[in-house]
Amino acid sequence: MSLIYPIKSLENYPKHLSPGYRSTIKRSPTKPLIVVPHTLSELTGPVYGHNAIEDGDNDLTTMGKGEPLGERIIVHGHVLDEDKRPVPEVLVELWQANACGRYVHVVDQHPAPLDPNFTGAGRALTDKNGYYKFITIKPGAYPWGNHHNAWRPNHIHFSLFGHSFLSRLVTQMYFPGDYLFPFDPIFNSVTDEKARNRMIATFDLENTVPEWALCFRFDIVLRGREGTPMEEGAH
Amino acid sequence: MSELTPSQTVGPFYAYGLTPKGRAHWDPDGTYSWKETVGDNLVTPDASGEKIQIVGVIRDGDGAPIPDAMLEIWQADAQGRYAHPRDPRAPNASFKGFGRSACDKNGEFGFHTIKPGAVPGPDGKPQAPHVVVCIFSRGMLRQIYTRMYFPDENNEGDAILALVPADRRHTLIAKKEKDGVYRFDIRVQGGDETVFFEI
Numbered sequence: 001m002s003l004i005y006p007i008k009s010l011e012n013y014p015k016h017l018s019p020g021y022r023s024t025i026k027r028s029p030t031k032p033l034i035v036v037p038h039t040l041s042e043l044t045g046p047v048y049g050h051n052a053i054e055d056g057d058n059d060l061t062t063m064g065k066g067e068p069l070g071e072r073i074i075v076h077g078h079v080l081d082e083d084k085r086p087v088p089e090v091l092v093e094l095w096q097a098n099a100c101g102r103y104v105h106v107v108d109q110h111p112a113p114l115d116p117n118f119t120g121a122g123r124a125l126t127d128k129n130g131y132y133k134f135i136t137i138k139p140g141a142y143p144w145g146n147h148h149n150a151w152r153p154n155h156i157h158f159s160l161f162g163h164s165f166l167s168r169l170v171t172q173m174y175f176p177g178d179y180l181f182p183f184d185p186i187f188n189s190v191t192d193e194k195a196r197n198r199m200i201a202t203f204d205l206e207n208t209v210p211e212w213a214l215c216f217r218f219d220i221v222l223r224g225r226e227g228t229p230m231e232e233g234a235h
Numbered sequence: 236m237s238e239l240t241p242s243q244t245v246g247p248f249y250a251y252g253l254t255p256k257g258r259a260h261w262d263p264d265g266t267y268s269w270k271e272t273v274g275d276n277l278v279t280p281d282a283s284g285e286k287i288q289i290v291g292v293i294r295d296g297d298g299a300p301i302p303d304a305m306l307e308i309w310q311a312d313a314q315g316r317y318a319h320p321r322d323p324r325a326p327n328a329s330f331k332g333f334g335r336s337a338c339d340k341n342g343e344f345g346f347h348t349i350k351p352g353a354v355p356g357p358d359g360k361p362q363a364p365h366v367v368v369c370i371f372s373r374g375m376l377r378q379i380y381t382r383m384y385f386p387d388e389n390n391e392g393d394a395i396l397a398l399v400p401a402d403r404r405h406t407l408i409a410k411k412e413k414d415g416v417y418r419f420d421i422r423v424q425g426g427d428e429t430v431f432f433e434i
Contacts, residue, residue, distance in 0.1 A: 007433060009237035014376035023374030026296035030424050033433035036395050037357045041367050042434050044319035045309060046333035052272050082237050095252025105248040105261040119267045121252040157246060159253060165309045166434060168378065170371055172243040189376050190241040198240050220240045
């Protein structure tokens with residue numbers, strides 16, 4: 001048996017057009033997407049090995065000359081498939097704002113300080129148990145132009161590969177209890193509450209390191225599950 | 236009941252994390268640096284086949300270029316083999332078949348790659364040579380998939396193209412700009428909207 005990628009599993013993804021997030025209005029397809037069978041072209045995808053990353057790529061606090069400012073945190077978890085089996089050797093890429101809510105990208109003109117010791121990008125590869133770990137700084141909230149007084153909740157961007165090009169995922173990790181949740185159209189573009197909550201990390205006291213860093217757990221579920229022989233033929 | 240982690244937009248500031256050496260000028264003063272894992276040049280010295288360039292512009296519903304989009308491509312090698320365990324015909328080169336291009340301020344993207352060969356299709360017949368394209372952008376809450384086919388290949392009988400209404404098929408077929416250069420302009424929305432797939 002091999003993995004299948006049922007489209008039905010995507011029902012809790014955001015809709016392409018989600019007008020509360022204004023930029024979707026001109027950037028979403030208006031004609032119906034065409035459903036096609038999954039061929040070898042879709043059922044394969046880029047494979048990464050340990051040469052994709054180097055030691056230290058997962059520690060965003062040690063890449064500058066000195067330590068970045070802000071609240072040091074650990075973010076870790078497991079990457080799983082739809083059957084909750086670990087997905088090993090997944091390239092996990094992460095990027096985020098600094099503690100003040102500022103990105104190093106030149107287009108970000110939020111008048112908050114940059115931190116010369118913090119770029120905000122990292123990479124990790126999941127181990128044989130699907131486990132990954134980053135050390136970083138808790139990102140700050142920041143304003144954006146979507147509507148009057150719009151602020152993004154604190155979040156970390158994640159990019160992941162999986163068993164195929166269909167399991168490709170770009171998402172955002174949020175922090176528990178954020179008071180900006182009710183006002184953020186990107187977070188609320190996922191209309192199902194349970195699905196939305198799967199983007200929120202949980203505070204992990206057990207793995208918090210005393211006198212050093214708070215820990216957050218963020219498990220990520222990618223497309224792909226075992227199909228019955230009958231399902232494998234029909235998509 | 237599937238419990239997928241939902242997709243969210245890549246946002247406007249992905250470049251320093253995902254395409255740090257790409258054409259998005261995120262760091263004009265060279266203050267920061269970050270290594271690149273995936274770039275827009277897929278060609279490896281040991282790869283056989285015709286070296287080609289794929290170029291294009293991505294535009295929104297107003298026809299305006301999208302400067303903060305990112306494209307990824309996935310393709311077979313010149314012999315139509317995928318570098319993946321699900322394809323039993325293991326490639327004999329280090330050609331991976333995967334690339335990533337940021338867009339510049341004019342919404343232009345580009346790749347250097349090898350022209351792919353025909354790959355096995357769902358009905359046992361070969362599919363016409365093609366490249367799978369995956370698009371991310373600010374304003375896209377989830378990625379959109381399309382395919383690029385070649386104007387100088389026989390696309391008749393391709394099982395996927397056959398599912399596309401005949402009057403829209405041309406949006407999936409690149410234009411030959413000159414020898415070795417194929418143009419694949421993408422229209423996310425509007426009159427000549429590119430065909431996107433629900434997969």
